[in-house]
Amino acid sequence: MTDVTVHDKIFTTFISAEKIQTRVAELGAAIDRDYLGKNPLLIGVLNGSVIFMADLLRNIKTPCEIGFIRVSSYQGTTSSGKVKNVIGLDDNIEGREVIIVEDIIDTGDTAVYLIEEIKKKNPASIRFATILLKPEALRQPVKCDYVGFEIPPAFVVGYGLDYDGFGRNLADIYQLKS
Ligand code: 5GP
Numbered sequence: 001m002t003d004v005t006v007h008d009k010i011f012t013t014f015i016s017a018e019k020i021q022t023r024v025a026e027l028g029a030a031i032d033r034d035y036l037g038k039n040p041l042l043i044g045v046l047n048g049s050v051i052f053m054a055d056l057l058r059n060i061k062t063p064c065e066i067g068f069i070r071v072s073s074y075q076g077t078t079s080s081g082k083v084k085n086v087i088g089l090d091d092n093i094e095g096r097e098v099i100i101v102e103d104i105i106d107t108g109d110t111a112v113y114l115i116e117e118i119k120k121k122n123p124a125s126i127r128f129a130t131i132l133l134k135p136e137a138l139r140q141p142v143k144c145d146y147v148g149f150e151i152p153p154a155f156v157v158g159y160g161l162d163y164d165g166f167g168r169n170l171a172d173i174y175q176l177k178s
Contacts, residue, residue: 004174006157006167011174015149020131020159020173021055027129027146028059031099034127039063040097042129043089045114046070047168048103051160052131052148056101067093071110084110086117098123099146103160104132106153108142115142131159132173154178 002013031040039062044053046068057066070087098118105111111128118126129146137153157163158170167174 002172003177004167004170006170006174007164009163010177011157011163011167012177013172014151014156014175015159015173017159017171020148020171023148024052024055024131025059027148028056028061030146031056031060031129032062035062035064035097038097039065040099041093041123042066042099042101043093043118044068044101045103045110048160048162049101051168052103052129053101056129069114071114084113086114089117089121091121093118094122096123098126100126100128102128102130104134104156105130105142105144106134106137107139108137109139111142111144112140132156132161 004011042053042057042064044050044066053066067090069089072085072087100114100118102111115126115128127145128143130144131148133144133147133150134153135150155176156173157167158173160168162168
């Protein structure tokens with residue numbers, strides 16, 4: 001177990017870089033099997049997915065393309081409160097085999113919202129890939145097709161995931177030390 005300080009908190013090793021690489025290779029192989037003869041479009045959700053996207057991409061042999069989007073949250077002026085917005089979603093995904101690439105699914109709200117927004121652009125299919133999933137934190141069902149690891153609902157950093165902007169560059173995944 002190795003501890004690391006990110007910003008002002010202490011985190012401890014949770015999933016090693018070696019384990020992550022093995023699992024990402026398996027996910028790449030599963031995508032190759034599922035998309036034989038097709039050209040999927042991987043859409044990464046910034047910023048958290050960048051490391052997973054880069055590794056996953058290098059483990060996919062089938063010809064594929066990538067793009068990135070960003071989800072912003074802000075306080076709306078209506079009583080609905082938190083409103084989200086997708087930035088960078090192109091119209092040219094019509095008829096494409098889309099795989100959304102995320103860092104983590106927590107409540108599932110972002111995933112459900114993204115799937116709805118991407119559906120509006122009429123892709124041929126939508127699947128979801130995430131390196132981490134917190135099943136106990138899910139507030140609504142999310143069909144996640146490629147999951148790296150299911151984890152308990154504790155806060156994690158590393159492998160693209162941040163704490164207050166820091167920690168994304170850590171090769172291993174760390175859990176907040178209680
Ligand atoms: P959801 O909409 O599923 O609740 O949240 C998804 C987003 O919340 C992720 O893309 C990520 O930015 C953030 N998030 C949720 N859990 C964690 C966590 O344990 N660590 C970090 N760094 N971000 C998290």
